[in-house]
Amino acid sequence: MTADRSLVVTWLDPNRRSIMPVARLVHRGGREGDLYEFRYIRGALEAAERGFQPFIAFPELDRVYRSRSLFPFFTNRVMPTTRPDYMEYVKVLGLDPTEADSIAILGRSGGRRETDRIEVVPMPMRDEAGGYTTHFLLRGVRYIPGAEERIARLAPGERLFWMLDAQNESNPGAVALRSADKCLLGYIPDYLVTDVATLVAREVPMNVFAERVNLPPAPLHHRVLCRLEARWPDGFVPFQGERFQPIDPSPAPVAQASRAL
Template sequence: MTAGRTLFVTWYDSNHRSIVPVARLVHHGGTDGDLYEFRYIRGALEGVERGFQPFISFPDLYKVYRSPSLFPFFSNRVMPTTRPDYLAYLQVLGLDPAEADSVEILARSGGRRETDRIEVVPAPVQDESGGYTTRFLLRGIRYIPGAEERIARLASGERLFWMLDPQNESNPSAVALRSADKCLLGYIPDYLVTDIAKLIERRVSMHVFAERVNLPPAPLHHRVLCRLEARWPDGFVPFQGEQFQPVSPFPAPPTQADHAVQ
Protein backbone atom coordinates (compact mmCIF):
# COMPACT_ATOMS: atom_id res chain seq x y z
CA MET A 1 0.00 0.00 0.00
CA THR A 2 1.34 3.41 -0.93
CA ALA A 3 2.31 5.44 2.13
CA GLY A 4 -0.31 8.05 2.88
CA ARG A 5 -3.10 6.16 1.10
CA THR A 6 -6.50 6.64 2.71
CA LEU A 7 -9.41 4.21 2.70
CA PHE A 8 -12.88 5.03 3.98
CA VAL A 9 -15.31 2.63 5.62
CA THR A 10 -18.96 3.00 4.62
CA TRP A 11 -22.12 1.60 6.19
CA TYR A 12 -25.26 0.82 4.22
CA ASP A 13 -28.42 2.24 5.75
CA SER A 14 -30.98 -0.27 4.52
CA ASN A 15 -33.94 1.81 5.76
CA HIS A 16 -33.01 4.74 3.53
CA ARG A 17 -31.09 2.69 0.93
CA SER A 18 -28.14 5.05 1.30
CA ILE A 19 -24.42 4.69 1.95
CA VAL A 20 -23.00 6.53 4.97
CA PRO A 21 -19.21 7.03 5.39
CA VAL A 22 -18.36 6.22 9.02
CA ALA A 23 -14.58 5.79 9.39
CA ARG A 24 -11.22 6.04 7.69
CA LEU A 25 -8.00 4.05 7.60
CA VAL A 26 -4.71 5.79 6.82
CA HIS A 27 -1.37 4.16 6.21
CA HIS A 28 1.62 6.17 7.41
CA GLY A 29 4.98 4.88 6.18
CA GLY A 30 8.42 6.11 7.14
CA THR A 31 11.90 5.21 8.31
CA ASP A 32 10.45 3.84 11.55
CA GLY A 33 8.22 1.38 9.71
CA ASP A 34 4.52 1.14 8.92
CA LEU A 35 1.75 2.65 10.99
CA TYR A 36 -1.95 2.15 10.33
CA GLU A 37 -4.41 4.59 11.86
CA PHE A 38 -8.15 4.04 12.22
CA ARG A 39 -10.59 6.70 13.37
CA TYR A 40 -14.27 7.48 13.01
CA ILE A 41 -15.47 10.42 10.94
CA ARG A 42 -18.49 12.67 11.34
CA GLY A 43 -20.64 10.50 9.13
CA ALA A 44 -20.58 7.96 11.98
CA LEU A 45 -22.48 10.40 14.19
CA GLU A 46 -25.21 10.61 11.54
CA GLY A 47 -25.07 6.83 11.22
CA VAL A 48 -25.63 6.32 14.96
CA GLU A 49 -28.90 8.23 14.65
CA ARG A 50 -29.92 5.77 11.93
CA GLY A 51 -28.91 2.62 13.80
CA PHE A 52 -25.17 2.30 13.15
CA GLN A 53 -23.15 0.86 16.03
CA PRO A 54 -19.36 1.20 16.47
CA PHE A 55 -17.43 -1.87 15.38
CA ILE A 56 -16.49 -4.36 18.10
CA SER A 57 -12.82 -3.98 17.14
CA PHE A 58 -13.10 -0.19 17.46
CA PRO A 59 -15.69 0.47 20.20
CA ASP A 60 -14.85 4.12 20.98
CA LEU A 61 -16.14 6.69 18.48
CA TYR A 62 -13.65 9.29 19.71
CA LYS A 63 -10.49 7.19 19.97
CA VAL A 64 -7.64 7.04 17.46
CA TYR A 65 -6.52 3.43 16.96
CA ARG A 66 -3.00 2.69 15.74
CA SER A 67 -1.18 -0.48 14.76
CA PRO A 68 2.13 -1.36 13.01
CA SER A 69 0.23 -3.93 10.92
CA LEU A 70 -3.09 -3.97 9.13
CA PHE A 71 -5.94 -4.40 11.60
CA PRO A 72 -7.63 -7.84 11.46
CA PHE A 73 -10.95 -6.03 10.90
CA PHE A 74 -9.58 -5.22 7.42
CA SER A 75 -7.20 -8.11 6.70
CA ASN A 76 -9.98 -10.62 7.38
CA ARG A 77 -11.94 -9.07 4.51
CA VAL A 78 -9.28 -10.03 1.97
CA MET A 79 -9.39 -13.43 0.28
CA PRO A 80 -6.52 -15.64 1.55
CA THR A 81 -3.78 -16.34 -0.98
CA THR A 82 -4.22 -20.05 -0.22
CA ARG A 83 -7.69 -20.15 -1.75
CA PRO A 84 -7.69 -22.06 -5.07
CA ASP A 85 -9.70 -19.27 -6.73
CA TYR A 86 -7.40 -16.49 -5.49
CA LEU A 87 -5.78 -15.74 -8.86
CA ALA A 88 -9.14 -15.79 -10.62
CA TYR A 89 -10.44 -13.37 -8.00
CA LEU A 90 -7.59 -10.91 -8.70
CA GLN A 91 -8.34 -11.20 -12.39
CA VAL A 92 -11.97 -10.22 -11.76
CA LEU A 93 -10.69 -7.15 -9.90
CA GLY A 94 -8.23 -6.27 -12.66
CA LEU A 95 -5.20 -6.59 -10.37
CA ASP A 96 -1.72 -7.93 -11.08
CA PRO A 97 -0.87 -10.76 -8.62
CA ALA A 98 2.78 -9.67 -8.64
CA GLU A 99 1.92 -6.17 -7.41
CA ALA A 100 -1.34 -6.39 -5.45
CA ASP A 101 -1.05 -6.33 -1.67
CA SER A 102 -3.83 -6.89 0.88
CA VAL A 103 -4.85 -3.24 1.06
CA GLU A 104 -4.92 -2.78 -2.71
CA ILE A 105 -7.15 -5.84 -2.98
CA LEU A 106 -9.35 -4.47 -0.20
CA ALA A 107 -9.61 -1.08 -1.92
CA ARG A 108 -10.61 -2.63 -5.25
CA SER A 109 -12.98 -5.31 -3.89
CA GLY A 110 -14.57 -3.25 -1.14
CA GLY A 111 -14.14 -6.05 1.38
CA ARG A 112 -17.85 -6.73 1.26
CA ARG A 113 -19.44 -9.63 3.15
CA GLU A 114 -22.88 -11.12 2.98
CA THR A 115 -23.08 -10.97 6.79
CA ASP A 116 -22.77 -7.18 7.23
CA ARG A 117 -23.38 -3.84 5.51
CA ILE A 118 -19.81 -2.60 5.45
CA GLU A 119 -17.72 -1.60 2.45
CA VAL A 120 -14.21 -0.15 2.18
CA VAL A 121 -13.51 2.43 -0.54
CA PRO A 122 -10.28 4.20 -1.56
CA ALA A 123 -9.94 7.98 -1.59
CA PRO A 124 -9.01 9.01 -5.16
CA VAL A 125 -5.40 10.05 -5.73
CA GLN A 126 -3.77 11.82 -8.65
CA ASP A 127 -2.57 9.44 -11.35
CA GLU A 128 0.87 9.57 -12.99
CA SER A 129 -0.23 12.36 -15.33
CA GLY A 130 -1.74 14.40 -12.51
CA GLY A 131 -5.33 13.57 -13.43
CA TYR A 132 -8.30 12.28 -11.45
CA THR A 133 -8.64 8.54 -12.06
CA THR A 134 -10.66 6.18 -9.90
CA ARG A 135 -12.02 2.68 -10.36
CA PHE A 136 -15.25 1.32 -8.98
CA LEU A 137 -17.66 -1.58 -9.35
CA LEU A 138 -20.96 -0.73 -11.04
CA ARG A 139 -23.90 -0.56 -8.63
CA GLY A 140 -27.64 -1.18 -8.81
CA ILE A 141 -27.59 -3.67 -11.70
CA ARG A 142 -30.18 -5.92 -10.08
CA TYR A 143 -32.74 -3.11 -9.94
CA ILE A 144 -32.63 -2.21 -13.65
CA PRO A 145 -34.63 -4.33 -16.13
CA GLY A 146 -32.45 -5.50 -19.01
CA ALA A 147 -29.19 -4.24 -17.51
CA GLU A 148 -27.66 -7.66 -16.93
CA GLU A 149 -28.42 -8.78 -20.50
CA ARG A 150 -26.86 -5.62 -21.99
CA ILE A 151 -23.81 -5.91 -19.75
CA ALA A 152 -23.19 -9.38 -21.15
CA ARG A 153 -22.57 -7.69 -24.52
CA LEU A 154 -20.29 -4.94 -23.18
CA ALA A 155 -16.71 -4.93 -24.41
CA SER A 156 -13.77 -4.18 -22.17
CA GLY A 157 -12.74 -0.60 -22.80
CA GLU A 158 -16.19 0.41 -24.03
CA ARG A 159 -17.14 3.95 -23.10
CA LEU A 160 -20.07 4.47 -20.74
CA PHE A 161 -22.05 7.69 -20.46
CA TRP A 162 -22.97 9.30 -17.16
CA MET A 163 -26.14 11.22 -16.42
CA LEU A 164 -27.58 12.81 -13.30
CA ASP A 165 -30.67 11.18 -11.82
CA PRO A 166 -32.30 13.86 -9.60
CA GLN A 167 -35.57 11.90 -9.46
CA ASN A 168 -33.87 8.94 -7.78
CA GLU A 169 -35.85 8.29 -4.60
CA SER A 170 -32.88 6.83 -2.69
CA ASN A 171 -30.41 9.57 -3.60
CA PRO A 172 -31.32 12.70 -5.62
CA SER A 173 -27.58 13.17 -6.27
CA ALA A 174 -27.29 9.75 -7.93
CA VAL A 175 -25.26 9.42 -11.15
CA ALA A 176 -26.40 6.73 -13.58
CA LEU A 177 -24.38 5.06 -16.35
CA ARG A 178 -25.70 3.98 -19.74
CA SER A 179 -24.29 2.40 -22.85
CA ALA A 180 -23.86 4.15 -26.19
CA ASP A 181 -27.20 2.68 -27.32
CA LYS A 182 -28.88 4.38 -24.33
CA CYS A 183 -29.42 1.28 -22.21
CA LEU A 184 -29.33 2.07 -18.50
CA LEU A 185 -26.77 -0.22 -16.84
CA GLY A 186 -26.31 0.89 -13.24
CA TYR A 187 -24.96 3.63 -11.01
CA ILE A 188 -21.72 5.18 -9.88
CA PRO A 189 -21.28 4.48 -6.12
CA ASP A 190 -22.82 7.06 -3.80
CA TYR A 191 -19.49 7.78 -2.12
CA LEU A 192 -18.23 9.39 -5.36
CA VAL A 193 -21.18 11.68 -6.07
CA THR A 194 -19.85 14.58 -3.97
CA ASP A 195 -16.59 14.58 -5.94
CA ILE A 196 -18.50 14.33 -9.21
CA ALA A 197 -20.70 17.29 -8.26
CA LYS A 198 -17.58 19.38 -7.61
CA LEU A 199 -16.04 18.35 -10.95
CA ILE A 200 -19.27 19.27 -12.74
CA GLU A 201 -19.35 22.60 -10.94
CA ARG A 202 -15.85 23.30 -12.26
CA ARG A 203 -16.93 22.20 -15.75
CA VAL A 204 -14.43 19.34 -15.86
CA SER A 205 -15.05 16.74 -18.56
CA MET A 206 -15.42 13.22 -17.18
CA HIS A 207 -15.09 9.98 -19.12
CA VAL A 208 -16.14 6.54 -17.86
CA PHE A 209 -15.07 3.21 -19.34
CA ALA A 210 -15.94 -0.42 -18.71
CA GLU A 211 -12.42 -1.47 -17.84
CA ARG A 212 -13.35 -5.08 -17.25
CA VAL A 213 -16.55 -7.08 -17.75
CA ASN A 214 -16.91 -10.23 -15.65
CA LEU A 215 -19.55 -12.65 -16.89
CA PRO A 216 -21.29 -15.23 -14.66
CA PRO A 217 -20.47 -16.93 -12.35
CA ALA A 218 -19.02 -13.61 -11.13
CA PRO A 219 -21.59 -12.04 -8.74
CA LEU A 220 -23.57 -9.03 -9.92
CA HIS A 221 -21.66 -6.61 -7.70
CA HIS A 222 -18.42 -7.69 -9.46
CA ARG A 223 -19.91 -7.73 -12.96
CA VAL A 224 -18.43 -4.45 -14.29
CA LEU A 225 -15.22 -2.76 -13.15
CA CYS A 226 -15.40 0.86 -14.30
CA ARG A 227 -12.75 3.54 -14.65
CA LEU A 228 -13.54 7.25 -14.37
CA GLU A 229 -11.03 9.74 -15.80
CA ALA A 230 -11.06 13.52 -15.44
CA ARG A 231 -8.74 16.47 -15.08
CA TRP A 232 -7.70 17.22 -11.50
CA PRO A 233 -8.65 20.90 -10.94
CA ASP A 234 -6.28 23.21 -9.11
CA GLY A 235 -6.93 23.09 -5.38
CA PHE A 236 -9.30 20.15 -5.66
CA VAL A 237 -9.33 17.77 -2.68
CA PRO A 238 -11.43 14.58 -2.92
CA PHE A 239 -13.78 13.39 -0.21
CA GLN A 240 -13.95 16.78 1.51
CA GLY A 241 -17.61 16.78 2.47
CA GLU A 242 -18.65 17.29 6.08
CA GLN A 243 -19.27 13.55 6.53
CA PHE A 244 -15.64 12.70 5.80
CA GLN A 245 -14.10 14.92 8.49
CA PRO A 246 -12.68 13.28 11.65
CA VAL A 247 -14.85 13.14 14.73
CA SER A 248 -11.90 14.32 16.81
CA PRO A 249 -10.00 16.97 14.83
CA PHE A 250 -6.89 16.96 17.04
CA PRO A 251 -5.77 13.36 17.68
CA ALA A 252 -3.28 12.83 20.46
CA PRO A 253 0.26 11.78 19.45
CA PRO A 254 0.99 8.03 19.58
CA THR A 255 1.66 6.75 23.10
CA GLN A 256 1.97 3.38 24.76
CA ALA A 257 -1.67 3.74 25.74
CA ASP A 258 -2.69 3.61 22.07
CA HIS A 259 -3.24 -0.09 21.72
CA ALA A 260 -2.94 -1.99 18.48
CA VAL A 261 -5.98 -4.08 17.72
CA GLN A 262 -4.84 -7.66 17.34
Protein backbone atom coordinates in the same frame (compact mmCIF):
# COMPACT_ATOMS: atom_id res chain seq x y z
CA MET B 1 8.99 6.32 1.20
CA THR B 2 5.69 5.27 -0.34
CA ALA B 3 2.71 7.60 -0.55
CA ASP B 4 -0.03 7.31 2.04
CA ARG B 5 -3.05 5.33 0.91
CA SER B 6 -6.47 6.02 2.39
CA LEU B 7 -9.62 3.92 2.46
CA VAL B 8 -13.00 5.11 3.67
CA VAL B 9 -15.23 2.72 5.61
CA THR B 10 -18.92 3.08 4.78
CA TRP B 11 -22.08 1.79 6.44
CA LEU B 12 -25.39 1.03 4.74
CA ASP B 13 -28.41 2.53 6.49
CA PRO B 14 -30.86 -0.42 6.37
CA ASN B 15 -33.93 1.82 6.46
CA ARG B 16 -33.05 4.48 3.89
CA ARG B 17 -30.69 2.20 1.90
CA SER B 18 -28.19 5.05 1.80
CA ILE B 19 -24.43 4.62 2.12
CA MET B 20 -22.79 6.70 4.85
CA PRO B 21 -19.05 7.19 5.44
CA VAL B 22 -18.14 6.40 9.04
CA ALA B 23 -14.36 5.92 9.30
CA ARG B 24 -11.03 6.18 7.54
CA LEU B 25 -8.14 3.72 7.34
CA VAL B 26 -4.74 5.12 6.35
CA HIS B 27 -1.69 3.05 5.40
CA ARG B 28 1.70 4.73 5.68
CA GLY B 29 4.89 3.06 4.50
CA GLY B 30 8.32 4.27 5.55
CA ARG B 31 11.79 3.30 6.65
CA GLU B 32 10.43 2.03 9.95
CA GLY B 33 7.90 -0.22 8.24
CA ASP B 34 4.15 -0.17 7.76
CA LEU B 35 1.86 1.89 9.93
CA TYR B 36 -1.94 1.64 9.86
CA GLU B 37 -4.22 4.25 11.40
CA PHE B 38 -7.98 3.94 11.93
CA ARG B 39 -10.22 6.76 13.10
CA TYR B 40 -13.91 7.57 12.88
CA ILE B 41 -15.11 10.54 10.86
CA ARG B 42 -18.07 12.85 11.41
CA GLY B 43 -20.34 10.76 9.21
CA ALA B 44 -20.32 8.22 12.05
CA LEU B 45 -22.06 10.72 14.33
CA GLU B 46 -24.87 11.16 11.80
CA ALA B 47 -24.99 7.41 11.18
CA ALA B 48 -25.29 6.79 14.94
CA GLU B 49 -28.60 8.65 14.86
CA ARG B 50 -29.79 6.05 12.35
CA GLY B 51 -28.65 2.99 14.29
CA PHE B 52 -24.94 2.69 13.53
CA GLN B 53 -22.84 1.39 16.42
CA PRO B 54 -19.03 1.53 16.73
CA PHE B 55 -17.24 -1.62 15.63
CA ILE B 56 -16.26 -3.99 18.43
CA ALA B 57 -12.63 -3.76 17.32
CA PHE B 58 -12.77 0.05 17.54
CA PRO B 59 -15.23 0.80 20.36
CA GLU B 60 -14.61 4.53 20.91
CA LEU B 61 -15.62 7.13 18.35
CA ASP B 62 -13.13 9.75 19.53
CA ARG B 63 -10.00 7.56 19.60
CA VAL B 64 -7.25 7.09 17.01
CA TYR B 65 -6.14 3.46 16.61
CA ARG B 66 -2.67 2.60 15.27
CA SER B 67 -0.94 -0.66 14.43
CA ARG B 68 2.18 -1.94 12.66
CA SER B 69 0.08 -4.63 10.96
CA LEU B 70 -3.31 -4.45 9.29
CA PHE B 71 -6.11 -4.69 11.83
CA PRO B 72 -7.89 -8.10 11.89
CA PHE B 73 -11.17 -6.26 11.23
CA PHE B 74 -9.81 -5.64 7.71
CA THR B 75 -7.66 -8.74 7.11
CA ASN B 76 -10.80 -10.82 7.63
CA ARG B 77 -12.29 -9.02 4.62
CA VAL B 78 -9.53 -10.05 2.23
CA MET B 79 -9.51 -13.45 0.57
CA PRO B 80 -6.59 -15.57 1.91
CA THR B 81 -3.77 -16.10 -0.59
CA THR B 82 -4.03 -19.83 0.14
CA ARG B 83 -7.47 -20.08 -1.45
CA PRO B 84 -7.32 -21.94 -4.79
CA ASP B 85 -9.41 -19.22 -6.46
CA TYR B 86 -7.32 -16.33 -5.09
CA MET B 87 -5.47 -15.61 -8.34
CA GLU B 88 -8.65 -15.46 -10.41
CA TYR B 89 -10.41 -13.38 -7.76
CA VAL B 90 -7.70 -10.70 -7.84
CA LYS B 91 -7.74 -10.67 -11.65
CA VAL B 92 -11.51 -10.06 -11.57
CA LEU B 93 -10.70 -6.89 -9.62
CA GLY B 94 -8.34 -5.73 -12.36
CA LEU B 95 -5.24 -6.17 -10.20
CA ASP B 96 -1.99 -8.08 -10.65
CA PRO B 97 -2.01 -11.04 -8.20
CA THR B 98 1.79 -10.87 -7.88
CA GLU B 99 1.74 -7.23 -6.77
CA ALA B 100 -1.60 -6.50 -5.10
CA ASP B 101 -1.52 -6.16 -1.32
CA SER B 102 -4.40 -6.14 1.15
CA ILE B 103 -5.00 -2.39 0.89
CA ALA B 104 -5.24 -2.54 -2.91
CA ILE B 105 -7.58 -5.54 -2.77
CA LEU B 106 -9.79 -3.94 -0.13
CA GLY B 107 -10.07 -0.78 -2.20
CA ARG B 108 -11.25 -2.69 -5.27
CA SER B 109 -13.36 -5.44 -3.70
CA GLY B 110 -14.98 -3.31 -1.01
CA GLY B 111 -14.32 -5.98 1.60
CA ARG B 112 -18.01 -6.75 1.62
CA ARG B 113 -19.43 -9.59 3.74
CA GLU B 114 -22.88 -11.08 3.86
CA THR B 115 -22.99 -10.70 7.65
CA ASP B 116 -22.79 -6.90 7.89
CA ARG B 117 -23.44 -3.62 6.05
CA ILE B 118 -19.84 -2.47 5.79
CA GLU B 119 -17.94 -1.57 2.62
CA VAL B 120 -14.41 -0.19 2.21
CA VAL B 121 -13.76 2.25 -0.65
CA PRO B 122 -10.58 3.93 -1.92
CA MET B 123 -9.85 7.62 -1.55
CA PRO B 124 -9.38 9.05 -5.09
CA MET B 125 -5.81 10.15 -5.73
CA ARG B 126 -4.13 12.37 -8.27
CA ASP B 127 -2.59 10.13 -10.97
CA GLU B 128 0.88 10.43 -12.51
CA ALA B 129 -0.45 12.80 -15.18
CA GLY B 130 -2.01 15.07 -12.55
CA GLY B 131 -5.57 13.93 -13.24
CA TYR B 132 -8.44 12.51 -11.19
CA THR B 133 -8.68 8.75 -11.69
CA THR B 134 -10.61 6.26 -9.62
CA HIS B 135 -11.96 2.74 -10.08
CA PHE B 136 -15.30 1.44 -8.88
CA LEU B 137 -17.64 -1.50 -9.34
CA LEU B 138 -20.89 -0.74 -11.16
CA ARG B 139 -23.89 -0.59 -8.81
CA GLY B 140 -27.58 -1.36 -9.10
CA VAL B 141 -27.34 -3.85 -11.98
CA ARG B 142 -29.86 -6.22 -10.43
CA TYR B 143 -32.56 -3.54 -10.37
CA ILE B 144 -32.39 -2.55 -14.04
CA PRO B 145 -34.26 -4.71 -16.60
CA GLY B 146 -31.99 -5.80 -19.44
CA ALA B 147 -28.81 -4.46 -17.85
CA GLU B 148 -27.22 -7.85 -17.24
CA GLU B 149 -27.77 -8.93 -20.85
CA ARG B 150 -26.26 -5.71 -22.23
CA ILE B 151 -23.31 -5.91 -19.85
CA ALA B 152 -22.48 -9.33 -21.26
CA ARG B 153 -21.79 -7.58 -24.59
CA LEU B 154 -19.65 -4.78 -23.21
CA ALA B 155 -16.10 -4.64 -24.49
CA PRO B 156 -13.16 -3.83 -22.20
CA GLY B 157 -12.35 -0.15 -22.62
CA GLU B 158 -15.82 0.70 -23.93
CA ARG B 159 -16.92 4.18 -22.98
CA LEU B 160 -19.92 4.57 -20.69
CA PHE B 161 -22.01 7.73 -20.51
CA TRP B 162 -23.03 9.31 -17.22
CA MET B 163 -26.41 10.93 -16.52
CA LEU B 164 -27.59 12.85 -13.46
CA ASP B 165 -30.66 11.15 -11.97
CA ALA B 166 -32.15 14.03 -9.97
CA GLN B 167 -35.53 12.31 -9.60
CA ASN B 168 -34.01 9.25 -7.93
CA GLU B 169 -36.07 8.77 -4.76
CA SER B 170 -33.24 7.09 -2.84
CA ASN B 171 -30.58 9.65 -3.74
CA PRO B 172 -31.33 12.81 -5.77
CA GLY B 173 -27.59 13.08 -6.42
CA ALA B 174 -27.44 9.67 -8.10
CA VAL B 175 -25.44 9.30 -11.31
CA ALA B 176 -26.54 6.62 -13.79
CA LEU B 177 -24.39 5.02 -16.49
CA ARG B 178 -25.56 3.94 -19.94
CA SER B 179 -24.00 2.41 -23.02
CA ALA B 180 -23.54 4.22 -26.34
CA ASP B 181 -26.76 2.60 -27.59
CA LYS B 182 -28.65 4.18 -24.66
CA CYS B 183 -29.09 1.06 -22.54
CA LEU B 184 -29.13 1.85 -18.82
CA LEU B 185 -26.53 -0.33 -17.08
CA GLY B 186 -26.22 0.81 -13.47
CA TYR B 187 -24.97 3.56 -11.21
CA ILE B 188 -21.83 5.22 -9.96
CA PRO B 189 -21.48 4.41 -6.22
CA ASP B 190 -23.08 6.89 -3.83
CA TYR B 191 -19.77 7.64 -2.14
CA LEU B 192 -18.51 9.26 -5.38
CA VAL B 193 -21.50 11.44 -6.21
CA THR B 194 -20.27 14.46 -4.23
CA ASP B 195 -16.99 14.43 -6.16
CA VAL B 196 -18.89 14.04 -9.43
CA ALA B 197 -21.18 16.96 -8.55
CA THR B 198 -18.14 19.13 -7.84
CA LEU B 199 -16.52 18.21 -11.15
CA VAL B 200 -19.77 18.89 -13.02
CA ALA B 201 -20.22 22.25 -11.26
CA ARG B 202 -16.71 23.24 -12.32
CA GLU B 203 -17.44 22.13 -15.89
CA VAL B 204 -14.61 19.61 -15.82
CA PRO B 205 -14.85 17.01 -18.65
CA MET B 206 -15.38 13.56 -17.15
CA ASN B 207 -15.17 10.16 -18.86
CA VAL B 208 -16.11 6.70 -17.63
CA PHE B 209 -14.91 3.43 -19.16
CA ALA B 210 -15.65 -0.25 -18.60
CA GLU B 211 -12.13 -1.32 -17.69
CA ARG B 212 -12.98 -4.96 -17.10
CA VAL B 213 -16.11 -7.02 -17.72
CA ASN B 214 -16.48 -10.18 -15.63
CA LEU B 215 -18.98 -12.70 -16.91
CA PRO B 216 -20.79 -15.26 -14.71
CA PRO B 217 -20.02 -16.90 -12.33
CA ALA B 218 -18.68 -13.52 -11.12
CA PRO B 219 -21.36 -12.02 -8.82
CA LEU B 220 -23.39 -9.09 -10.12
CA HIS B 221 -21.61 -6.58 -7.88
CA HIS B 222 -18.29 -7.62 -9.47
CA ARG B 223 -19.63 -7.74 -13.04
CA VAL B 224 -18.17 -4.43 -14.33
CA LEU B 225 -15.05 -2.67 -13.08
CA CYS B 226 -15.26 0.97 -14.19
CA ARG B 227 -12.65 3.70 -14.45
CA LEU B 228 -13.54 7.37 -14.05
CA GLU B 229 -11.13 9.96 -15.46
CA ALA B 230 -11.19 13.75 -15.21
CA ARG B 231 -8.87 16.71 -14.88
CA TRP B 232 -7.94 17.54 -11.29
CA PRO B 233 -9.20 21.11 -10.75
CA ASP B 234 -7.09 23.63 -8.87
CA GLY B 235 -7.77 23.45 -5.16
CA PHE B 236 -9.92 20.33 -5.50
CA VAL B 237 -9.93 17.90 -2.56
CA PRO B 238 -11.81 14.58 -2.94
CA PHE B 239 -14.28 13.47 -0.29
CA GLN B 240 -14.32 17.01 1.09
CA GLY B 241 -17.81 17.04 2.63
CA GLU B 242 -18.46 17.49 6.34
CA ARG B 243 -19.14 13.77 6.76
CA PHE B 244 -15.56 12.92 5.78
CA GLN B 245 -13.88 15.17 8.35
CA PRO B 246 -12.28 13.45 11.37
CA ILE B 247 -13.92 13.50 14.76
CA ASP B 248 -11.87 15.61 17.15
CA PRO B 249 -9.87 13.13 19.26
CA SER B 250 -10.17 13.08 23.01
CA PRO B 251 -7.17 14.24 25.04
CA ALA B 252 -6.44 10.65 26.07
CA PRO B 253 -3.53 8.84 24.33
CA VAL B 254 -4.26 7.11 21.06
CA ALA B 255 -5.25 3.47 21.30
CA GLN B 256 -2.84 0.94 19.85
CA ALA B 257 -3.72 -2.43 18.40
CA SER B 258 -2.00 -5.56 17.11
CA ARG B 259 1.74 -5.13 17.66
CA ALA B 260 3.13 -2.43 19.90
CA LEU B 261 4.61 0.57 18.11
